[in-house]
Amino acid sequence: MATTRTENVGPVVMGLNKQNGLRGQTKPASAQPAPTTQGKALGAPQKAGSAPQDGGGIKFGDDWKKSLQLPPKDNRVKTSDVTATKGNEFEDYCLKRELLMGIFEMGWEKPSPIQEESIPIALSGRDILARAKNGTGKSGAYLIPLLERIDLKKDHIQAIVMVPTRELALQVSQICIQISKHLGGVKVMATTGGTNLRDDIMRLDETVHVVIATPGRILDLIKKGVAKVDKVQMMVMDEADKLLSQDFVVLIEDIISFLPKNRQILLYSATFPISVQKFMAKHLQKPYEINLMEELTLKGITQFYAYVTERQKVHCLNTLFSRLQINQSIIFCNSTQRVELLAKKITQLGYSCFYIHAKMMQEYRNRVFHDFRNGLCRNLVCTDLFTRGIDIQAVNVVINFDFPKNAETYLHRIGRSGRFGHLGLAINLITSEDRFNLKAIEDQLVTDIKPIPSSIDKSLYVAEYHSAGADCDVEEVEEKPGRQQDST
Template structure:
């Protein structure tokens, strides 16, 4: 524990860390804890699972006084992450007398109001926090520390206007801590406008790239689900995460996996909080292995032992791809990221492949995949899993072309809608206000900017 003591943590914190079996600080903890304890604004570029919660919780636990009003506010993009941070921070704050409350949507606001009067620390999602501020059931006059956790994901989800409205109700004299796995113009905007000479700390990726194998299968649309089932049954794995771009796709995939003997569970923004908690408890108790989810719902989930990540729908941005594959190959363990690519995914996958740091190997489509007949409703592309083909000739992914090519020589424009290989973008994407807010797809030619439906 000598390294933790050298960072400036007091005896109470050291004692708690010993009880929690901490042995030595992570890279982000080692570089940021002295800065946050000194009251400086800090930008921490670190991914989920890097130990950043202790980095900002140390200032909250050591620098605040119980019973003096709301002195710290931690904003997170998702309910699960708010719950996770609250649980960890409460452990760190053992025997300090600090009252720590979580605030997020999907549960009774009246129960939250009753607890806010005695709160010293609030950890919550922007939408519900703003709701309380507008109701005047929460006041930030005494705020000393503002934490923006997973700032890049909050921006991606469309929370930036809400975050700005919240910041404007905070005292100008405060400490602001921002943590983000990636950098974007919107995140840089927050840094430049609302932080005071912040110290930037960038740590190496928590994911071990040398232990992460990435691959893709170029699959006919009508065999996509069959391939997923084949791989899930064939691979020896621990916890598996299957990513889809919309809630509808998540529900359909889960229902059909169950039909074919694979007990899968769903996590997305359309589920009640009690249902989401129920699902996560199953994984924490090792009672479940296959989690099908959207990007938003999965962000910040505390899942250990993820061996495989399957991109059933290819994300529209390289940053989203990074967040997904970052769920595996952690803490020195091996992991696998598998992309199932059909002609509807080519544009998205090409955007991902523009990042030269991704070493994604092509694997030939297996000859022994059993053709299944999943039950998907017609969403404009025909019945997936049936006998209907959607094209003439054999289409294949060519990373060097802007347009796909087919066996009959056709290389014209195709349906450019972003989304899954069935349902297009008609399925509801997860967002903070349940509206389809997807980003505007990238156009390599620069002269075609088209919005997501």
């Protein structure tokens, strides 16, 4: 995903009831309100921030970069997953200056390998089949050319981004709004199942240029005649392997039937099963294929397993919490019932903990997602709902409390840490029943999951910095290992 930065949210004390999926209380340091984008329309017109304005905008000859409100420079060491570039700059692609301003204010300094390969081809209008690792900048690879090609003089839907989950739809829409904030009127809308249909209908009665949606909801709006997609010039499918699985493929085929024949289709994913090949042959016209997958797992993620019995799992987790230097962690279970039980147990052990799963009401899921992303809690217990494309850079540890059944799920789970070339740790609690799955997944991914040592070297998963000018929050974590033990 893209290299978004997360900001801590201000002095708020969280302590919602069980049905909210929130447990415990934390008191973060800095003050910044969390965005309240509960799957509804996003992207009201935004002014061009701090850019110097004088009727006609920035004058020729102005040093426009001096006016940018740049986030703190990210000096963490990065792996070759994102540094092995050709040396291109975002300015090389002849993008609108206002779009460049949004890109730089996101903290994106130079294009990653997938962005280098994808942006110029997407700008040319050609179909793309792109395969790249999770956490290497795929969102930017399609959002940048998508926004560059939006014509503000036209008041119809010009681009659709399809994603498999509501959380990913909200995340992508937020990134899209942030990048486009200087473009002067790009209207972005997120629409997902589980939210008020009437709100979406009212929003579509106004101008919308970009729709980021889950398949079921956008198809419903299309069939009702509310979302008019007959002039859409670009359709993006993020996490394409999931969108073309049995759960969604019929809906996707139906949506495409409403699009014009000359539309551009971009597919992005880390894995491409046979279903994607069939879809590509049917709907893509001489697609440009990008494959940046020499290996499947991110270089910055170190993988360990701990051989335990089912009864020892909670004790093992407690030991990990006390010994590891965790910034934020995501803990995966294989069922919603086990998610709630484990979250309750973690809270009883004295650690701050949220949980999230598909059976929760959508408004609570949105709130948990945004609060965790903004640093209100250190640990999140979840099901595989949270494995697709979620980009929270503060996560440096992923724990598989329950080991997954297949390699694809494992790959997406551990990809929640080590985002955008940074370091991460994946720890798997393995029972005797899991040992065959462990070997099979190692073989399929051509990766090495090692036995957990008695002491894990901090340099494997705690951010190291090039200079003293780094983010003080991470330095504080490094100096105070006991910080993980903030209790509820």
